Amino acid sequence: MEVNFENITTIGFDADDTLWVNETYFRDTEEKFAELLESYETKNKIDQELFKMEMKNLELYGYGIKGFVLSMIESALDLSNNKISQSTITEILKLGKKMIDHPVELLEGVEETLSQLQNRFRLIVMTKGDLLDQERKLERSGLSKYFHHVEVLSDKKEHNYKALLDHLNINVNEFLMIGNSLKSDVLPILNIGAKAIHIPFHTTWAHEMVSNDEIDQNGHLKLNEIKEILKYLN
Amino acid sequence: MEVNFENITTIGFDADDTLWVNETYFRDTEEKFAELLESYETKNKIDQELFKMEMKNLELYGYGIKGFVLSMIESALDLSNNKISQSTITEILKLGKKMIDHPVELLEGVEETLSQLQNRFRLIVMTKGDLLDQERKLERSGLSKYFHHVEVLSDKKEHNYKALLDHLNINVNEFLMIGNSLKSDVLPILNIGAKAIHIPFHTTWAHEMVSNDEIDQNGHLKLNEIKEILKYLN
Numbered sequence: 001m002e003v004n005f006e007n008i009t010t011i012g013f014d015a016d017d018t019l020w021v022n023e024t025y026f027r028d029t030e031e032k033f034a035e036l037l038e039s040y041e042t043k044n045k046i047d048q049e050l051f052k053m054e055m056k057n058l059e060l061y062g063y064g065i066k067g068f069v070l071s072m073i074e075s076a077l078d079l080s081n082n083k084i085s086q087s088t089i090t091e092i093l094k095l096g097k098k099m100i101d102h103p104v105e106l107l108e109g110v111e112e113t114l115s116q117l118q119n120r121f122r123l124i125v126m127t128k129g130d131l132l133d134q135e136r137k138l139e140r141s142g143l144s145k146y147f148h149h150v151e152v153l154s155d156k157k158e159h160n161y162k163a164l165l166d167h168l169n170i171n172v173n174e175f176l177m178i179g180n181s182l183k184s185d186v187l188p189i190l191n192i193g194a195k196a197i198h199i200p201f202h203t204t205w206a207h208e209m210v211s212n213d214e215i216d217q218n219g220h221l222k223l224n225e226i227k228e229i230l231k232y233l234n
Numbered sequence: 235m236e237v238n239f240e241n242i243t244t245i246g247f248d249a250d251d252t253l254w255v256n257e258t259y260f261r262d263t264e265e266k267f268a269e270l271l272e273s274y275e276t277k278n279k280i281d282q283e284l285f286k287m288e289m290k291n292l293e294l295y296g297y298g299i300k301g302f303v304l305s306m307i308e309s310a311l312d313l314s315n316n317k318i319s320q321s322t323i324t325e326i327l328k329l330g331k332k333m334i335d336h337p338v339e340l341l342e343g344v345e346e347t348l349s350q351l352q353n354r355f356r357l358i359v360m361t362k363g364d365l366l367d368q369e370r371k372l373e374r375s376g377l378s379k380y381f382h383h384v385e386v387l388s389d390k391k392e393h394n395y396k397a398l399l400d401h402l403n404i405n406v407n408e409f410l411m412i413g414n415s416l417k418s419d420v421l422p423i424l425n426i427g428a429k430a431i432h433i434p435f436h437t438t439w440a441h442e443m444v445s446n447d448e449i450d451q452n453g454h455l456k457l458n459e460i461k462e463i464l465k466y467l468n
Contacts, residue, residue: 061366131364
């Protein structure tokens with residue numbers, strides 16, 4: 001595929017599952033949540049109901065761990081017909097705190113890649129989720145020094161990106177976004193006329209899945225590892 | 235007091251309890267929380283323990299309604315020695331959703347003041363708390379059109395303001411902050427060398443209280459109503 005990155009001045013990096021591991025901890029917590037509720041329902045049903053609850057609450061709670069914990073509690077009450085024990089609620093609160101306080105595990109090649117790009121491009125973290133969580137992860141990651149700054153978006157739709165590029169005075173044809181989610185990091189970026197590189201993570205949250213029909217045919221580069229982007233940006 | 239705002243190009247407005255009512259809803263929710271727990275403890279003890287819980291969790295949860303709800307649940311379990319009923323937990327979740335979904339009630343004179351300032355200054359909302367909540371409130375308030383953009387800070391300490399002014403290329407001597415909290419909107423701003431106007435709201439969260447000793451003697455203007463700032467900015 002022909003791709004041309006010669007106008008690029010600014011690169012936006014998604015953070016969760018692009019710079020560091022994230023989805024894995026959500027999956028692990030869902031496993032533990034299902035174990036806590038195993039006397040009430042099958043694992044499959046628990047997974048399904050928790051996901052439905054998250055989607056129902058998404059507009060109110062937005063993305064991030066705190067909303068996820070609130071949805072787990074509501075789901076536990078629902079699934080157990082209000083019989084879930086008080087100590088299980090305490091366990092759910094603890095699962096949430098453990099997620100928030102989890103050490104940051106960088107993905108392979110991230111630091112090497114950023115250090116090679118930092119002098120030639122303006123690098124920005126562009127993530128959705130909880131502001132405090134994302135700032136904390138960036139600080140713990142040791143990657144702060146490579147980034148001009150962090151932008152936390154309440155969502156990653158076209159209008160969110162447009163407003164952000166406007167605010168940062170970045171032309172769409174100067175902007176490249178790199179991330180693991182086709183839905184959040186690639187498709188809206190291509191739709192506003194900027195460039196995108198997709199680097200899939202092995203685990204994708206159901207909410208971030210897109211059907212093949214939605215994938216733009218004439219658009220983005222897909223790579224296996226972050227350091228491969230260096231070949232295209234020199 | 236002699237104050238000189240002639241270099242000012244950019245005005246930062248705190249949002250909660252400066253542009254619209256906020257603290258009142260937290261106080262109302264605390265009242266309802268105390269009623270839900272009245273069979274276990276006195277109102278005074280419940281208030282104290284909830285506040286302690288919020289402070290204990292602040293580093294992990296940050297500011298905002300979701301963290302407050304999680305702290306209410308943890309506090310209810312604690313105060314009742316794990317005897318709180320499941321339906322009370324559901325009630326607490328509902329209190330939180332009601333807060334998030336509350337209509338926005340503008341403070342007096344806000345719209346008139348912003349409309350008079352918008353063409354002469356760059357106006358920015360600078361708030362701490364939850365990004366999605368704050369964006370939603372701004373949209374519901376109908377005030378978006380007056381602001382260049384919204385900056386949600388994970389905290390409002392000197393280093394947060396410094397990083398933000400750097401990022402926005404704003405000189406400290408061009409910047410004026412307006413807000414209801416001495417601790418968050420006034421003192422750190424004066425300490426970095428920018429200007430501040432304090433407009434107290436009738437209710438202040440205990441966490442935002444400062445002692446008289448911390449109040450800089452030679453620094454800021456204190457006004458009763460937002461529209462009074464127009465007299466100083468012409």
